[in-house]
Amino acid sequence: MNIAIRSLLEVQETTLLVAQAARRLFRRPAYIPEAITQMDVIGVGSLPIILLTGFFTGGVLTLQTFPTLKYYGAQDQTGYLVALSLVRELGPVLTALMVTGRVGSAISAELGSMVVSQQIDAMRALGTDPVRKLVAPRILALLVTLPLLTVAADVIGIFGGGVVATTLYGMSSGTFLSSVRYGITFDDIIGGIIKPLIFGIIIGSIACNKGLQTEGGTVGVGRSTTSAVVTASIVVIVVDFFLAKALQVILDMPAS
Amino acid sequence: MATTNLEVTDAAETSSTEDLQVSDAAADSTFAEVDDRERIKPAIEFRDVHLAFDDRKVLDGLSFKVQRGETKIILGGSGCGKSTTIKLVLGLLKPDAGQILVNGDDITNYTEAEMMKVRKSFGMIFQEGALFDSLSVYDNVAYRLHEQGVPEEEVEQEVRRMLHFVDLEDAIDKMPIELSGGMRRRVGIARALVGGPEVVMFDEPTAGLDPPTARTICELAIKLRDLEDVSSIFVTHEMNNVSYLTSEYAAVNEAGEVIFEKEGERLCLTNTKVLMMREGRAIFSGTDEQLQKNDDPYIKRFLHGR
Numbered sequence: 001m002n003i004a005i006r007s008l009l010e011v012q013e014t015t016l017l018v019a020q021a022a023r024r025l026f027r028r029p030a031y032i033p034e035a036i037t038q039m040d041v042i043g044v045g046s047l048p049i050i051l052l053t054g055f056f057t058g059g060v061l062t063l064q065t066f067p068t069l070k071y072y073g074a075q076d077q078t079g080y081l082v083a084l085s086l087v088r089e090l091g092p093v094l095t096a097l098m099v100t101g102r103v104g105s106a107i108s109a110e111l112g113s114m115v116v117s118q119q120i121d122a123m124r125a126l127g128t129d130p131v132r133k134l135v136a137p138r139i140l141a142l143l144v145t146l147p148l149l150t151v152a153a154d155v156i157g158i159f160g161g162g163v164v165a166t167t168l169y170g171m172s173s174g175t176f177l178s179s180v181r182y183g184i185t186f187d188d189i190i191g192g193i194i195k196p197l198i199f200g201i202i203i204g205s206i207a208c209n210k211g212l213q214t215e216g217g218t219v220g221v222g223r224s225t226t227s228a229v230v231t232a233s234i235v236v237i238v239v240d241f242f243l244a245k246a247l248q249v250i251l252d253m254p255a256s
Numbered sequence: 257m258a259t260t261n262l263e264v265t266d267a268a269e270t271s272s273t274e275d276l277q278v279s280d281a282a283a284d285s286t287f288a289e290v291d292d293r294e295r296i297k298p299a300i301e302f303r304d305v306h307l308a309f310d311d312r313k314v315l316d317g318l319s320f321k322v323q324r325g326e327t328k329i330i331l332g333g334s335g336c337g338k339s340t341t342i343k344l345v346l347g348l349l350k351p352d353a354g355q356i357l358v359n360g361d362d363i364t365n366y367t368e369a370e371m372m373k374v375r376k377s378f379g380m381i382f383q384e385g386a387l388f389d390s391l392s393v394y395d396n397v398a399y400r401l402h403e404q405g406v407p408e409e410e411v412e413q414e415v416r417r418m419l420h421f422v423d424l425e426d427a428i429d430k431m432p433i434e435l436s437g438g439m440r441r442r443v444g445i446a447r448a449l450v451g452g453p454e455v456v457m458f459d460e461p462t463a464g465l466d467p468p469t470a471r472t473i474c475e476l477a478i479k480l481r482d483l484e485d486v487s488s489i490f491v492t493h494e495m496n497n498v499s500y501l502t503s504e505y506a507a508v509n510e511a512g513e514v515i516f517e518k519e520g521e522r523l524c525l526t527n528t529k530v531l532m533m534r535e536g537r538a539i540f541s542g543t544d545e546q547l548q549k550n551d552d553p554y555i556k557r558f559l560h561g562r
Contacts, residue, residue: 118386119386119389122386125346125378127376129372
């Protein structure tokens with residue numbers, strides 16, 4: 001089987017898994033406690049690394065762009081540039097990549113271990129649908145928590161940019177904040193929240209599918225975990241490009 | 257010789273079923289005496305089942321029946337399709353061709369949702385126990401009842417009863433990681449028995465266990481057969497398992513204790529048959545006495561190691 005057919009098959013299987021999970025989400029028994037547990041593990045558990053990443057990303061954006069903007073006499077626009085970069089692109093993508101590394105790998109490894117130790121078979125033998133019990137709550141949890149984590153990353157990133165601008169470059173916090181406020185539109189924020197919704201589905205479905213497809217014992221678990229993180233990261237970045245273009249058209253954002 | 261045995265057994269089973277279908281009216285009176293007409297239908301039946309993974313044939317025309325209350329030992333070397341057979345019964349795998357019947361219903365083309373209902377009448381014991389790592393022994397055994405939303409008082413009562421059956425009441429609050437291999441299998445058995453399954457399937461339950469623990473697992477299977485009237489499929493490649501299951505029976509003595517006794521020369525109380533598989537096919541079906549007397553060189557080598 002060549003790589004193109006294999007990739008197409010994977011896309012098909014992942015899409016089917018999402019469709020199955022979506023259908024089972026509304027059937028009884030609803031696994032609400034499982035979904036809430038996953039939201040805690042995925043959302044609350046990822047918050048520290050998201051805040052840390054967001055803060056330093058905002059800081060380094062200011063660090064790199066302020067001198068250039070100053071050269072053109074536009075240093076007042078630093079807040080605008082930092083906020084726009086974070087809300088439109090870096091916030092959603094960086095959060096998605098961090099969550100892929102932390103949560104996507106954990107989901108894939110957990111489900112993969114359950115497959116090789118026959119726990120998934122045992123679950124089915126005991127009359128429970130693993131898609132409903134394991135996949136649907138995880139995708140739902142990512143769908144709810146990823147936009148929230150992204151907003152947290154955006155806010156702390158802007159704060160980090162402001163800290164660097166005021167402490168290292170002597171910019172007043174009022175100037176920085178006003179350029180942030182004038183720079184970002186409502187559409188930017190909406191676009192920045194739509195993206196993580198899509199990324200949440202991508203990360204959840206790829207990680208769950210790779211985990212459930214695990215073959216070959218503990219070595220297989222390692223393989224499926226690596227594959228889940230690599231595939232989800234690449235898909236997030238590629239989809240981000242097309243999503244950015246689609247949002248420009250849909251939300252009528254300036255494309256040039 | 258072995259194949260002939262199989263054909264003879266199957267032919268006898270088929271003809272007896274046909275006789276019953278032909279003379280329904282006459283049979284009514286007979287069934288009234290037997291008190292359970294349903295018992296005539298095999299609990300599980302395989303009809304010419306084929307399965308291949310890519311180019312590798314796993315099952316090649318497998319046919320057999322498990323009657324109500326009977327224990328069928330599926331014997332064979334590694335990779336001969338034993339575990340695959342019980343996965344097919346549970347619908348965890350689908351055959352490429354042939355039919356699988358459970359209680360007379362053809363489940364071959366059942367959807368996953370339909371199979372979920374069928375699985376409620378099965379109990380499955382996996383090779384390594386397959387306990388849920390994140391759940392305690394109590395929650396593992398209670399799993400099926402929790403899924404069905406049974407009130408907690410009833411759940412606790414049933415869990416304690418099942419753990420008493422496998423003699424593991426002390427481990428109720430432990431996590432699977434704290435248990436030995438034998439204890440894990442016994443918790444697996446307790447979990448499989450919750451809800452009173454009609455058929456229990458053991459997938460090499462004694463593999464890697466010391467002889468006394470393996471003996472305990474076999475005793476549980478004998479208790480299920482003789483005291484609980486449960487049909488079972490017991491997949492194994494260990495001959496001492498076969499010896500226990502085919503030569504001993506469980507009874508309750510006057511003190512109310514379960515005792516295990518060996519059947520005598522002329523007394524046959526064990527409802528256990530052996531099915532021997534090789535390369536996805538049944539090469540023998542019958543009693544252990546017939547198996548011991550079989551002339552097939554492969555069977556002889558399997559039984560005696562040379």
